Amino acid sequence: MPCKNCKLNPVITLTNSNISLCKSCFFKYFERKVLKTVFKYNLIEKKDKIALASSGGKDSMSLLYILNKLGRKRDFNIIAVAIDEGIKGYRDLRDLKRYCKENNIPLKIHSFKDEFGIDLDHAAKKITSLNPCSICGVLRRRLLNKAAINLKANKLATGHNMDDESQSIMMNYVMGNLERSARLGPITGIVKDKRFVPRIKPFYFLAEKETATYAYLKKFPVKFNECPYSNESFRGEIRDMINTIEKNHPGTKHAITNSFLHLLPSLKEMYKNSKIKTCSKCLEPSNGDVCNTCLLLGKISKK
Numbered sequence: 001m002p003c004k005n006c007k008l009n010p011v012i013t014l015t016n017s018n019i020s021l022c023k024s025c026f027f028k029y030f031e032r033k034v035l036k037t038v039f040k041y042n043l044i045e046k047k048d049k050i051a052l053a054s055s056g057g058k059d060s061m062s063l064l065y066i067l068n069k070l071g072r073k074r075d076f077n078i079i080a081v082a083i084d085e086g087i088k089g090y091r092d093l094r095d096l097k098r099y100c101k102e103n104n105i106p107l108k109i110h111s112f113k114d115e116f117g118i119d120l121d122h123a124a125k126k127i128t129s130l131n132p133c134s135i136c137g138v139l140r141r142r143l144l145n146k147a148a149i150n151l152k153a154n155k156l157a158t159g160h161n162m163d164d165e166s167q168s169i170m171m172n173y174v175m176g177n178l179e180r181s182a183r184l185g186p187i188t189g190i191v192k193d194k195r196f197v198p199r200i201k202p203f204y205f206l207a208e209k210e211t212a213t214y215a216y217l218k219k220f221p222v223k224f225n226e227c228p229y230s231n232e233s234f235r236g237e238i239r240d241m242i243n244t245i246e247k248n249h250p251g252t253k254h255a256i257t258n259s260f261l262h263l264l265p266s267l268k269e270m271y272k273n274s275k276i277k278t279c280s281k282c283l284e285p286s287n288g289d290v291c292n293t294c295l296l297l298g299k300i301s302k303k
């Protein structure tokens with residue numbers, strides 16, 4: 001099927017609509033969709049200082065490119081923040097460093113090893129009762145928030161796409177954790193707390209296939225290899241399940257995310273009085289008396 005707009009050879013068929021687009025029409029479609037999300041949900045304002053979580057992967061590299069371009073026009077600043085979890089043979093930030101240098105984007109790199117005294121590979125060997133992604137998620141969330149606060153950033157942008165969000169929604173349903181779902185959406189958080197930097201997701205309405213195609217066609221220096229732990233995770237199980245349903249029923253990911261957005265205001269209302277406590281050990285914000293990071297580090301030090 002030729003490009004719907006100009007009849008040139010297509011590079012992609014969109015997931016939700018069966019519409020084919022050529023390279024130039026796809027770039028326009030992609031960038032317009034990001035802008036629409038940014039404006040509809042008021043994700044970015046003039047003079048914002050945005051820390052951009054950058055792994056060097058397809059999503060964050062595409063986001064870095066688009067927000068860097070947009071920031072010059074719309075008068076906001078971005079700083080790339082990378083986390084080196086310490087995953088042998090996987091995390092490699094050399095191309096990201098080069099890209100940021102060539103494009104004059106400031107980059108801060110933090111590592112689990114420097115911050116918590118242990119890298120993910122060793123932590124995963126010590127705590128075999130938890131899957132590595134759970135450990136990684138807790139430590140990465142903490143470190144990204146801390147990095148954004150240290151930079152005095154007022155937003156933290158992530159390259160989360162529609163596939164990621166539909167997985168998070170389904171994971172929370174399956175685990176019966178509605179309070180966690182109330183923190184999802186294009187801009188995160190239930191209650192405002194200056195100890196948490198709100199997260200924005202400009203790729204919220206773009207499918208992974210679209211972000212991957214964009215990064216590939218733009219020739220970003222991106223590696224498409226997968227983390228060695230990704231298949232061990234609960235998220236991996238949910239991802240495979242949603243992908244199977246999507247294959248048989250195209251539009252499933254859009255349906256999950258869009259129906260969730262209808263529920264989100266009610267969920268936020270339901271949990272608006274949730275109290276954010278202070279961890280008695282590290283004094284960082286926490287849901288319980290001791291935060292997840294301290295609980296995790298406690299388990300590691302006992303081994």
Ligand code: SF4
Binds near residue numbers: 085133136227
């Ligand atoms: S797949 Fe899991 S372990 Fe690997 S980077 Fe992602 S969250 Fe971390």
Ligand SMILES: [Zn+2]
Binds near residue numbers: 006021022026
């Ligand atoms: Zn076209």
Ligand SMILES: [Zn+2]
Binds near residue numbers: 279284290292
């Ligand atoms: Zn703590």
